Each structure stands twice: as C-alpha cells, then as structure tokens.
Amino acid sequence: MVDLTKFDPTLNVALLGAAQEAINRALQYAPHTQAKLAQLEGQSVQATISEPDFTVTILLGKTLELRSVYEDKVNASIEGPLREYLAAAAAEDPAIGLINGNLKIRGDSRLMQSLQGVLSELDIDWEAPIAEVLGDVAGHQIGKALRGLFAWGKHSRSSLERQLSEFIIEEARLSPSKLELEDFYRDVRKLQQNIDRVEARVKRLVRQRAG
Amino acid sequence: MSEQSKTHFGYQEVDVDDKAGLVAGVFHSVASRYDLMNDLMSGGIHRLWKRFTIELSGVRKGHSVLDIAGGTGDLAGKFAEIVGAEGRVVLADINESMLNVGRDKLLDQGKVDPLSYAQADAQYLPFADNSFDCVTIAFGLRNVTDKDLALRSMLRVLKPGGRLLVLEFSKPTNDLLSKAYDAYSFNVLPKLGQLIAGDADSYQYLAESIRMHPDQETLKEMMLEAGFEQCEFFNMTGGIVALHRGLKPW
Structure with a gap:
C-alpha cells in the first residue's frame, strides 16, 4: 500500500494517465481483446512493485482505468521487485511468464487465468488506425507491410537467437x-x-x- | 465598520457583503476562457490534481455526489461516468456564467443522465441533510466569504460516513519552489490573463487569493472544528496544491 502521507502523486498520476490513454487507444484496435475485457467489468487487479516502490490498480472493463490509489478491496494482486516484472514481460509468453515467475500472486486465480488468456490472444489490428488517417487502400497496403515486418521481426529474432546460441556453444565454446x-x-x-x-x-x- | 464585517478579497480588505459580488465579477469575466487559462496557468497539471481527487473520493457506481464550485465540470463529468445512471451528480456553482459554461460543456460531451445543475452558495447549500456520499470543492473554497460556514454546510448535506474533498492551492513545502512560484504568480500569471482572457486584474486576484488562503494545517484544523473526522491532507506538486479529506462522523 502506498504511504499517502509521503507520496507526491503528481508524477504517478501523470504516468498512469498517459499509460491509460495509450492502452485504451490501442485496445480500440483489438476488438477481440476489448470484448474479453468487457466480460471482466467491475473486477480489479493491483500490481505492487518494490524496488522502486510503485503501485497501480487496474480497474477492468471495456476500457481500462489505471489508479495510483485505490482504497477498496481488489480481486487479485501481484507483488514483486521490478526485475521480476521485466523478466515476465521479456518472456516469450508474457502471461505465462507472469504466472510462473517469482511474483507473488494473491486473490482470485480464475481472474488471473482469464487475464492470462486475454493477454496471450492480444492482436492489435494495425490496419484500422492507419486506414482512419490514410483511407482503406493505403491503410490495407501499409497494414500488410507492417504485419509482414512484425512476422519477419519475430522470425528473425528466433532465428538469430538459435544461431547465436549455436555459435556460443558449438563454435566459440564459450558456454557448455x-x-x-x-x-x-x-x-x-x-x-x-x-x-x-x-x-x-x-x-x-x-x-x-x-x- | 467593525473588524468582523471585513474580509479579504485578494490582498484588499473589503466588506463581507461585497466579497461575493466582487468574486462573481472575476468569474463572470474569466468563465468563457477558464479551461484554457487553467491549462496555461498550471501547464495542464490541474488535470492531474483532479484525477488524484477522483482516486481518493472512493466514489462508486450508484453513489450520490455534489461538486461545489464545479465550474467547468471537470470533476462532475468524471463522477457522472463512475456513478452511472443509477447514481446522482449535482454540479453546483454560485456563478451563473461558470455554471452555464460547465453545463454546455458536459452536454456537448453527451453527458446527461445522472447530472443535474444548481446555482448555489456553498455557505447555504440548498440540499436536504444527509444527501450525498461525497462532496467535492476544487479551487473554490478560497473564494467563499465564510469558509467555516461553508464547511458546516457541506457536513450537513453529507451522509454519515460520507467524504468531503477540498482541492485547493496551498503553501509550497520548499522555499525555492515557493519563490519561483511567487515570481510566476505575480509576474507571469496576470500577463497571461491579459493575453488570453483580456483581464489581468482577475488573474492578479487569483494569485492574491491563493496567498491569503489558509495553509494545509490551518485548513485541516478548520475541517476538524466544523465537525469532520479523520481529516488528512495530501500535498501535490510540492504543496502548490493540497487535497484535504475529511469524513462525516457516523
């Protein structure tokens, strides 16, 4: 829990406000995720980061609300140092990383499973926001190019990881x-x-x- | 004229009976550009202060909320979203121009259902006892002639256990920040007022009224004396603004 007497909320509120705006804007282009989140309306998850101290409560629904202070009971909470959150985020599947990492999770496990499902199925339709600005034809073409780029990026990342690990182990013998x-x-x-x-x-x- | 019948209007001393009219003049003058000026004056930070006020209000679906001196409706609009159709949000302001600007803005945003409007004096709130789960007054209390009377009036209309939130300019906790803030308020602010709203005097009054407003501890004492309990305050942006919260006893 945040020590409110020592806490100047301006920066936290600014960060969370900006993040909320960005997330909700992105969610508009992920209708499937938005529909799933709408089913969780009224439920809340609190994430507490230690080292450095930071707490955010996420009120779930069609759009998310991020609060720096939430004094009511939450449905589920996650707690741990920042590095554990980063490790979970860097995992191949962030949702699984979150559940299997060293973060303490309390409260409604069904809610956490639902959120895991929502996160793993997140698929933002990049074509829609571009089409809004440039029209359908250009939007589709650029969207196609972007999708190709993301797929190529994903493929090259895994291929690069494989080749790098082969080099380190087999060629340079840097690691057994x-x-x-x-x-x-x-x-x-x-x-x-x-x-x-x-x-x-x-x-x-x-x-x-x-x- | 006895000393009791005098009060502050910025740095000037005026008759108690005249203050409301003078304050009204200020807000009639700035109403149409109030939002723009707030953004310019605070660099947009007033939105963050209000956001934090909503977080600490604990307002939920179905609640009944009174936003006094609600001006251009920032808080009332957000509360309307939270309480939903089964709740109630009253936007009250003593100033007709401000109330009109606020109502037009909320209507333009399509916010209708739980909202109602009242031109009301914070000292004599025209609502039944124990009516609201939460009462807020953001950047309004310093313009009220008799603040003690207003606090008692707010206590009366709150339900037992209900919360009062007072968001108001206060005293910076850091000397350096205080000096920079003074320089800004008395040199830059009236010029901005002249440029944007064509009215330097009103913004000079705003800067002066902030300095004459009770500091954090004094306002907390005033809330306790009015009958609130569990009173506390939260400094924001180095104490330039403080959010006071108190509960009506059960």
Missing part, C-alpha cells in the same frame, strides 16, 4: 551445451552424496572410538 551441463550437475550431485556418506562414516567412527 545443455547435455554437458546436465552431466556436470550429475557429477556434482554424486560428489555431494559421497561427501555426505564420508561425513556420516567419520562421525560414526569418532563415536565408536569415544565409546
């Missing part, structure tokens, strides 16, 4: 492969077990000698 690592971990575990056994044996011998 997954199999080598598993072998190494198995050896470490075996060594640990042997040490435990020796320790137990030494203790037993010491006791026998003392007895």
Whole structure:
C-alpha cells in the first residue's frame, strides 16, 4: 500500500494517465481483446512493485482505468521487485511468464487465468488506425507491410537467437551445451552424496572410538 | 465598520457583503476562457490534481455526489461516468456564467443522465441533510466569504460516513519552489490573463487569493472544528496544491 502521507502523486498520476490513454487507444484496435475485457467489468487487479516502490490498480472493463490509489478491496494482486516484472514481460509468453515467475500472486486465480488468456490472444489490428488517417487502400497496403515486418521481426529474432546460441556453444565454446551441463550437475550431485556418506562414516567412527 | 464585517478579497480588505459580488465579477469575466487559462496557468497539471481527487473520493457506481464550485465540470463529468445512471451528480456553482459554461460543456460531451445543475452558495447549500456520499470543492473554497460556514454546510448535506474533498492551492513545502512560484504568480500569471482572457486584474486576484488562503494545517484544523473526522491532507506538486479529506462522523 502506498504511504499517502509521503507520496507526491503528481508524477504517478501523470504516468498512469498517459499509460491509460495509450492502452485504451490501442485496445480500440483489438476488438477481440476489448470484448474479453468487457466480460471482466467491475473486477480489479493491483500490481505492487518494490524496488522502486510503485503501485497501480487496474480497474477492468471495456476500457481500462489505471489508479495510483485505490482504497477498496481488489480481486487479485501481484507483488514483486521490478526485475521480476521485466523478466515476465521479456518472456516469450508474457502471461505465462507472469504466472510462473517469482511474483507473488494473491486473490482470485480464475481472474488471473482469464487475464492470462486475454493477454496471450492480444492482436492489435494495425490496419484500422492507419486506414482512419490514410483511407482503406493505403491503410490495407501499409497494414500488410507492417504485419509482414512484425512476422519477419519475430522470425528473425528466433532465428538469430538459435544461431547465436549455436555459435556460443558449438563454435566459440564459450558456454557448455545443455547435455554437458546436465552431466556436470550429475557429477556434482554424486560428489555431494559421497561427501555426505564420508561425513556420516567419520562421525560414526569418532563415536565408536569415544565409546 | 467593525473588524468582523471585513474580509479579504485578494490582498484588499473589503466588506463581507461585497466579497461575493466582487468574486462573481472575476468569474463572470474569466468563465468563457477558464479551461484554457487553467491549462496555461498550471501547464495542464490541474488535470492531474483532479484525477488524484477522483482516486481518493472512493466514489462508486450508484453513489450520490455534489461538486461545489464545479465550474467547468471537470470533476462532475468524471463522477457522472463512475456513478452511472443509477447514481446522482449535482454540479453546483454560485456563478451563473461558470455554471452555464460547465453545463454546455458536459452536454456537448453527451453527458446527461445522472447530472443535474444548481446555482448555489456553498455557505447555504440548498440540499436536504444527509444527501450525498461525497462532496467535492476544487479551487473554490478560497473564494467563499465564510469558509467555516461553508464547511458546516457541506457536513450537513453529507451522509454519515460520507467524504468531503477540498482541492485547493496551498503553501509550497520548499522555499525555492515557493519563490519561483511567487515570481510566476505575480509576474507571469496576470500577463497571461491579459493575453488570453483580456483581464489581468482577475488573474492578479487569483494569485492574491491563493496567498491569503489558509495553509494545509490551518485548513485541516478548520475541517476538524466544523465537525469532520479523520481529516488528512495530501500535498501535490510540492504543496502548490493540497487535497484535504475529511469524513462525516457516523
């Protein structure tokens, strides 16, 4: 919870206001997501970030409302340091990253699952806002080009990741492969077990000698 | 003339009976350009202050809200969206010109249903006891002649447990900010007023009235004396503005 007595809300309110405006504008071009969100009308999720301290409450509905202060009970809450949120956002599927990461999630798990579904299906129709400005023909052409660009970007990112990992592991030998690592971990575990056994044996011998 | 019958109008001392008329003159003059001037004067930050006021109001669907000195309807419009058709929002202002500007703006935005309008004096609110879940007054209290009387009137119309929110210019908490703010208010602000609204005097009054308004602690004391409880205030933008909140006891 925000310590209201020490909190100058101007900046938070400005950031959240701008974010709310941007999100709601983008949602207009994702009608499927907007319809799903409309089904969650009246429910609320609070995200608390520690290091640095920041709290936002999201009131769900056809349009989202982001609040810096919300004193009523929320349906679900997420809590954790900023790096965990960033890790979740950088995950291949942010929604799964959110659930499986090290963030503390409390409250209505069904609501969180619904939100996970909404996030993973998010698909913004870039063609619509362009067509509004430039007309249908140009909008369609540019939208097509943009979709191609995004798909190419996604493909090249995964292809680049694969090639980079091959180079690091196989060519430059900067990092061991997954199999080598598993072998190494198995050896470490075996060594640990042997040490435990020796320790137990030494203790037993010491006791026998003392007895 | 006795001292009790004098009050402040900016830095001038005027008869109590004259203040309302003088304030009315100021707002008749600035009403048509009020929104634009607010944006220019505060760099748009007044929208953030109002947004925070709404967050702290705790207003929900179905609630009944009174926005006093509601002027151009920023708060009332937002409250109307929150309370929905089953709620009630009254936009009240003592000044006919401001009320007209506010009503036209909200009608133009298509906001009709839970809204009603009242030309009312904050000191003598024409509403039944225990009528509202929330009463707000944003940038209005400093223009009221008898602030104690107005606070008691607001307490009366609130339901038990209801909240009063007073958003008002206050005293900056930092000396440097205070000096910069003074320089801006007395040098830049009247010139902006002259340029945009063609009226430097009214904006000179606005700057002076802000300085004469009680500081954070004094206003909190006044709210407690009027009968509110759990009174607290939140400084915004270094104390240039403060939001006071108090609850009507059960």
